[in-house]
Amino acid sequence: MKILFSPFSPYVRKCLVAAHELGLDGRITLLPSNAHPVNRDRDIIANNPLGKVPTFFTDDGQVLYDSRVICEYLNDLAGGTLVPKTGPARWETLTLQSLGDGMLDAALLARYEDVARPEALRWKDWRAAQLDKVETSLGWLEQHSGSLEARVDLGSLTLACALWYLDLRFQEFGWRDRHQGVARWQAQFSQRRSLGMSWSL
């Protein structure tokens, strides 16, 4: 199996963390890519017309994206338990994944505003609103941090990747002071081997 890789993409990381949890990461070859929101990588586009990473190649020759599809495929391939098969637990896990992905989507838009967009065209209110999405999400998680304790699934792993990205790009955001329950959960959960890994080409 192969994946178009970028070391700082939280969505690529999410796939590799899931693969590690499932014992599959050693079977996935990392391929170079240059995804960019404006200067689009034509080599990615040849396989995934959205031009985004992660883009994944199965051993059967299927091309899969985005991270949600890839992670579910890997879970299925390994016969894993990262996504409950049905019932309320499935919808809860997938909604927690949506929350983590939504935090990441917002953080990435704030990041593009900071580094991709020409300085004269940056809009403070847009950036603030994106980070407010992250903040209100953390507020919700703080209220529910007790229920995070026991879970190792695609929801909690996505969330851990979202927090990883905040630490990577938005250190000044300082979320831990305001959301101490989430911070405690993260400190413990990130002891997992999968979350301590770093991948490179």
Add this chain to the structure above:
Amino acid sequence: MKILFSPFSPYVRKCLVAAHELGLDGRITLLPSNAHPVNRDRDIIANNPLGKVPTFFTDDGQVLYDSRVICEYLNDLAGGTLVPKTGPARWETLTLQSLGDGMLDAALLARYEDVARPEALRWKDWRAAQLDKVETSLGWLEQHSGSLEARVDLGSLTLACALWYLDLRFQEFGWRDRHQGVARWQAQFSQRRSLGMSWSL
């Protein structure tokens, strides 16, 4: 069941189209909302900290988001066939859904650039890159338009909603001239009752 509704959200539409296909739309109450990327709706946030629509309430009291989770829940509830249960057909359907969602994500970012962002802060290259994502996706679909014919699933329905949104907001984009196979498919597929519906509060 209830859904936080907005008449021009393509993701809300996708859920209602899927519900209609599954014979469930009559059981879903539409609730008003005022989602906005910058002026965030605190009433939505109370239920979904990302502040986005669709946000969905099951009869058991679960809150589900985003559209992918909601559509799969509805398919499961109805015992439907909009998402194959496993195997390559499942990953193909879900990847097609990702493509349609990715086209929509890009189109929405272009739309925000056009109408939400103050005129002096608009970045032409960003808008162009977003619409180029749509264009390269349509190019891929054009090459694969033959394989679209037979399918009625979450992939093809998402795609139809993406094209609906292009017609709603980007009429000048004029994609049909460049992608005539997709245009033919859409003309036929949009005859389905679900895709001809319009919902309002």
